[in-house]
Amino acid sequence: MLVAALVLAGRAGAAAGPVVVVYPGHDRYANSQSEPIGPGSPVRKIKDGGGTRGVVSGLAEAELNLRVALRLKPLLAQAGVRVVLTRSATAGKSIGNVARAGIANRAHAALFLRIHADGAPSPSARGTHTLYPALRRGWTDDVYVKSRRAARLLQAELVRALGFPDRGLQERADFTGFNWADVPAVMVELGFMTNAVEDGLLATSAYQQRAAVGLCRGTLRFLGRPITACG
Numbered sequence: 001m002l003v004a005a006l007v008l009a010g011r012a013g014a015a016a017g018p019v020v021v022v023y024p025g026h027d028r029y030a031n032s033q034s035e036p037i038g039p040g041s042p043v044r045k046i047k048d049g050g051g052t053r054g055v056v057s058g059l060a061e062a063e064l065n066l067r068v069a070l071r072l073k074p075l076l077a078q079a080g081v082r083v084v085l086t087r088s089a090t091a092g093k094s095i096g097n098v099a100r101a102g103i104a105n106r107a108h109a110a111l112f113l114r115i116h117a118d119g120a121p122s123p124s125a126r127g128t129h130t131l132y133p134a135l136r137r138g139w140t141d142d143v144y145v146k147s148r149r150a151a152r153l154l155q156a157e158l159v160r161a162l163g164f165p166d167r168g169l170q171e172r173a174d175f176t177g178f179n180w181a182d183v184p185a186v187m188v189e190l191g192f193m194t195n196a197v198e199d200g201l202l203a204t205s206a207y208q209q210r211a212a213v214g215l216c217r218g219t220l221r222f223l224g225r226p227i228t229a230c231g
């Protein structure tokens with residue numbers, strides 16, 4: 001039933017405008033089951049380690065990611081982009097990255113946007129960075145160039161919107177959610193929740209809105225649409 005609804009959403013989107021699948025990173029509960037890191041791979045990783053937590057705010061990363069996604073959705077909708085969220089509450093056990101990529105694939109998404117925030121052992125680590133799939137024949141060769149372009153645009157707009165240090169781009173060959181994606185995919189790390197300054201700012205509605213505006217602008221630039229709708 002869910003699958004059918006998503007497929008229909010994808011078809012409707014193709015007629016009405018592009019579909020962007022937004023995954024707010026993690027969920028309320030981690031999922032320690034494993035899954036192959038790519039189609040046919042003997043290498044497996046756990047589905048979801050659960051994410052980080054704000055060192056000052058105490059906010060769970062999953063909740064911050066969701067708040068930004070819920071602010072992003074209406075901005076993109078104003079621009080005629082149909083948004084499919086992989087979750088709309090922080091309430092359950094993580095479904096894992098193969099399932100999330102499947103949602104993006106079935107929706108024929110123009111972009112699979114994964115929203116996360118970072119954590120590090122060092123409290124001084126800070127800044128924004130964006131990850132995208134490394135090139136691997138049979139897995140990501142069909143989406144590599146577009147994903148890299150989306151990552152560049154999203155990183156630039158996020159840094160402009162948030163004003164955090166620019167940690168640049170990173171290719172990843174080991175991300176399950178990238179290797180299973182048949183559509184362009186990126187993962188943004190908004191900032192470090194283990195850094196007191198960035199956590200304190202990201203916990204505010206003003207910075208969550210800034211993040212959403214930056215993501216909206218980057219997404220619309222990637223789609224070749226005017227960014228005026230983003231505010």
Ligand SMILES: [Zn+2]
Pocket residue numbers: 025026051052061116117118
């Ligand atoms: Zn995360």
